[in-house]
Every structure is written in structure tokens, then in C-alpha cells.
Amino acid sequence: MAVKIGIVGMNGIGNNHAACYKEDDLAEVVAVCDVVKERADASAERFGVKAYYSVKDMIEGEQDLKIVDITTGGIDNGSWHFEPAMEAIGYGKHVLVEKPLCHDVREARDLVAFAEKQRVYLGCNLNHYFTSPAEKAKQYMDSGDVGELVYCLAKMGFNGGEMNYALANSPKIKGHPYFHMRAFLTHPFSVMRHFCGEITHIQTFSDRPGFRRSAGDVMVSINSIHVKFANGGVGYLLSQRGDTVYGLGGWWSLEVAGSRGTFCIENCVEKVSFWKATKGIAPISVQPEPEVTHFGTNDFNRTFHNRLHAFLEDVENKVAFEQLRASGRDALAVLEYVHAVQESYERGGEVVRPHPLPPLHGDPHFMM
Known part of the structure; x- marks a missing residue:
């Protein structure tokens, strides 16, 4: 019904x-x-x-x-x-x-x-991990093919560059330095958390390019964010709002590496590649052939x-x-991360520990 x-x-x-x-x-x-x-x-x-x-x-x-x-x-x-x-x-x-x-x-x-x-x-x-590549990548993790988390690299933003820049006149953007952080970083943080778990430490080095400064644009549009996960893994998030042209991996890429394998999702909906760690891999000279799954679409709107x-x-x-997918609690977690990024920026790049989530109580109808 x-x-x-x-x-x-x-x-x-x-x-x-x-x-x-x-x-x-x-x-x-x-x-x-x-x-x-x-x-x-x-x-x-x-x-x-x-x-x-x-x-x-x-x-x-x-x-x-x-x-x-x-x-x-x-x-x-x-x-x-x-x-x-x-x-x-x-x-x-x-x-x-x-x-x-x-x-x-x-x-x-x-x-x-x-x-x-x-x-x-x-x-x-939080729609960025409701995709076929994300489902495939989660299968790699749940089956143990990735192993213990080592690192996570996320890159999400917008293509642009100085020649494409125009000062935003919308009152929801103009004059608000944290627009990109608050309006967008929720997405990449939600994907990182979906695959790698809770983040316990955050440090950012954020700024804006000269052409924004010259135009009187206060938006802190470039964000280089270092994180530590509760499980001991480390991570990095790079995001910018049309300040340059993105290269390898397109506007959206996520690489998660573990002790048994590494996967990389490109352009959110396009494909996922998986490199399996096998005995005898040479440290530098030999790169294993990845298993690549193409999903035949680049339609992000799906x-x-x-x-x-x-x-x-x-x-x-x-x-x-507590089993609701992309719940309000999940959204609160990533908003706490965004708030920690803002706080780290205001403190000149200090490490900040995000505010903890409220305790889980559990649903008595499901916890018999």
C-alpha cells in the first residue's frame, strides 16, 4: 500500500x-x-x-x-x-x-x-551512498575482503576555476563564510562514516583563493581535512567549491584501503575498482590488476x-x-563533524574532537 x-x-x-x-x-x-x-x-x-x-x-x-x-x-x-x-x-x-x-x-x-x-x-x-557502486563496495567490506581499515581518501567538490568564477548574490550564500562547509561537507562525511565508522579527531587547513578575496567573497571554499576513525584508521577529505578543475576520479571519488584489499569508487555512480592484497606483491614495481565493475550510468540524479x-x-x-538507513542520528553525526571542521579552522588548524552522539537506548520490540 x-x-x-x-x-x-x-x-x-x-x-x-x-x-x-x-x-x-x-x-x-x-x-x-x-x-x-x-x-x-x-x-x-x-x-x-x-x-x-x-x-x-x-x-x-x-x-x-x-x-x-x-x-x-x-x-x-x-x-x-x-x-x-x-x-x-x-x-x-x-x-x-x-x-x-x-x-x-x-x-x-x-x-x-x-x-x-x-x-x-x-x-x-544523505543520498550519496545509495548507489550500486556503494553496495558493491560494502560487500567487499562485509565479506572481509578489505580487512582492517588502514586509510580512507575522499575527494568531492565542483569543477570550476578562476575563469568560471562569479560572486554569488543569493542571500543564503553571500556573506556566509561557512556555506560550503555546512551545505556540502555533510555528503562526503556521511560516505566516509558509512564505510569507515565514527570519526574521533578532526583537523582542517581551510582557505579561499585570491580571486575570491579580490571579489570580497568570504566563503572558506577550500578544505583539506584530516581525520582519525574510532577503529584506528586514518582519513583525508579534500573538497573545494569550483576553485579549480578536478582531475583523476572526477568530482567524486572514494578510496578505502584495508589490510586485505583496497576499493575505489569513481564519480559516485559510475564504477568501483577493487585491488586484492595477495602474497608476493612487490612493494613498488607491481600493481595487481583490479576487479573493475562498471554500472553503465553516470546519472547521479538516480x-x-x-x-x-x-x-x-x-x-x-x-x-x-537504530536500523533506519541515513537516520537523523547519522545526519547529526556528520553535522557534528562539520561543526568540528569549522572549530578547527577558527583555531588555526588545531585538532578538534567532535561532540559525542547521544547514547543509543535500543528498541525493546527488537532487542528480545
């Missing part, structure tokens, strides 16, 4: 989500909501549903609504997430929030705590369909709260 969904925030990403749900047999969008009446009305007409202009009116007007999808934006793409999400959770609705979970990490902590108190599912659109469907599946299957 299809799950009835209301979408809040009908700018670009909200319409993207609605289009994804239209293709999903598990989903039935019954309402759209936006404080800008023209946006709500246009989306309602496009998708053949009713328009609302407040979360309260939408929930009270749609008695069978089960999920509220929050796709609002705001400063750093997240300052309008907290209030509608809290309101929907207060009504006992399951909630999916676009990334980042919140603009402010303190609000994110409150949001996760409130969802747990209300016993509702809270998910986040990750939205995959992630939204996963949330619907988890809600319908009534999974244990």
Missing part, C-alpha cells in the same frame, strides 16, 4: 522529490506546502495534489498523511529545516529532511532528541530515487529505529 506523503518547500529540490515519488509504487504525494503561495500552487497543479501554505494546515487537512518530507532551504541550505521538522514530529509524523539536517548543530541535537521522544522515524537525504525509496521501505517495514 502506498505511503501518503506531504512535501514542505516547493523550490527546486522539493519538485525533484515529488517527481521521484511519482515513479515509486510505495509513494503517494497527497499535498505540497510552501509559505510562498505561488510556489505551492504551481507544484500542486504540476503534480495534481492540494496546496497548503503552512505545515499545520497541511497536516490537519490530510488526516492520512504518514510522512512529511522537508525540502526547505535557507541560509547555508539548512536554516529553514528545524521549525517545520519539529512541527511535523510534534504531530507524530515520520519526517525526512534534506541535508544538512539543520543549519545549527544545537538545533540538530534537539531535533534528534525530539524524534526519539515522539517515537517517530527521522531520516535525512541517487534521489534510491534514497527516498529506502526511507519508504524502512517506514513501511517498521524497522528498529
Whole structure:
């Protein structure tokens, strides 16, 4: 039976989500909501549903609504997430929030705590590991083919360079130094954590190029981030926002190396390569031939369909709260990492330990 969904925030990403749900047999969008009446009305007409202009009116007007999808934006793409999400959770609705979970990490902590108190599912659109290459790579890890984690290298950002640069005039970006950190680093951190576990130490060396400085652009757009994982592995994340042209691996690459093998995902959805450690490998001169799996696509947009469907599946299957994929708790973890990056930058590159997550209590219905 299809799950009835209301979408809040009908700018670009909200319409993207609605289009994804239209293709999903598990989903039935019954309402759209936006404080800008023209946006709500246009989306309602496009998708053949009713328009609302407040979360309260939408929930009270749609008695069978089960999920509220929050796709609002705001400063750093997240300052309008907290209030509608809290309101929907207060009504006992399951909630999916676009990334980042919140603009402010303190609000994110409150949001996760409130969802747990209300016993509702809270998910986040951490869609970058809902891909076929990520599934294949996870199989390598779960089967023991990777072994003990040694290192993780992640590179995610945007192509660009000085000749393509233009100062952003949007009020959600202009004048906000941490826009790239808050709006984007959630994604690569979520992928690193998905494969390698919790991060316990973070240190960043971040800056902006001269052409941004000359234009009066305050965005700290280049981030070179060193991390330590709880399991003893180390990691590195390089991200920039259109300050140069990316080379090998494209805009998105992830390499995870363990004591028994190494895998590398390129361009998120494109392919995964795996190098198996075998006895007799020469230290430098001989590189084993990798097992390469191509998935025949470079359509990143399919990750939205995959992630939204996963949330619907988890809600319908009534999974244990701690088993919810890309949960609010997961999103809070990576937001804590982003906050630690910001703190490290403000301290001139000091090592920072991210704020710990709240304790897991476990679901008594599943822990017999």
C-alpha cells in the first residue's frame, strides 16, 4: 500500500522529490506546502495534489498523511529545516529532511532528541551512498575482503576555476563564510562514516583563493581535512567549491584501503575498482590488476530515487529505529563533524574532537 506523503518547500529540490515519488509504487504525494503561495500552487497543479501554505494546515487537512518530507532551504541550505521538522514530529509524523539536517548543530541535537521522544522515524537525504557502486563496495567490506581499515581518501567538490568564477548574490550564500562547509561537507562525511565508522579527531587547513578575496567573497571554499576513525584508521577529505578543475576520479571519488584489499569508487555512480592484497606483491614495481565493475550510468540524479525509496521501505517495514538507513542520528553525526571542521579552522588548524552522539537506548520490540 502506498505511503501518503506531504512535501514542505516547493523550490527546486522539493519538485525533484515529488517527481521521484511519482515513479515509486510505495509513494503517494497527497499535498505540497510552501509559505510562498505561488510556489505551492504551481507544484500542486504540476503534480495534481492540494496546496497548503503552512505545515499545520497541511497536516490537519490530510488526516492520512504518514510522512512529511522537508525540502526547505535557507541560509547555508539548512536554516529553514528545524521549525517545520519539529512541527511535523510534534504531530507524530515520520519526517525526512534534506541535508544538512539543520543549519545549527544545537538545533540538530534537539531535533534528534525530539524524534526519539515522539517515537517517530527521522531520516535525512544523505543520498550519496545509495548507489550500486556503494553496495558493491560494502560487500567487499562485509565479506572481509578489505580487512582492517588502514586509510580512507575522499575527494568531492565542483569543477570550476578562476575563469568560471562569479560572486554569488543569493542571500543564503553571500556573506556566509561557512556555506560550503555546512551545505556540502555533510555528503562526503556521511560516505566516509558509512564505510569507515565514527570519526574521533578532526583537523582542517581551510582557505579561499585570491580571486575570491579580490571579489570580497568570504566563503572558506577550500578544505583539506584530516581525520582519525574510532577503529584506528586514518582519513583525508579534500573538497573545494569550483576553485579549480578536478582531475583523476572526477568530482567524486572514494578510496578505502584495508589490510586485505583496497576499493575505489569513481564519480559516485559510475564504477568501483577493487585491488586484492595477495602474497608476493612487490612493494613498488607491481600493481595487481583490479576487479573493475562498471554500472553503465553516470546519472547521479538516480541517487534521489534510491534514497527516498529506502526511507519508504524502512517506514513501511517498521524497522528498529537504530536500523533506519541515513537516520537523523547519522545526519547529526556528520553535522557534528562539520561543526568540528569549522572549530578547527577558527583555531588555526588545531585538532578538534567532535561532540559525542547521544547514547543509543535500543528498541525493546527488537532487542528480545
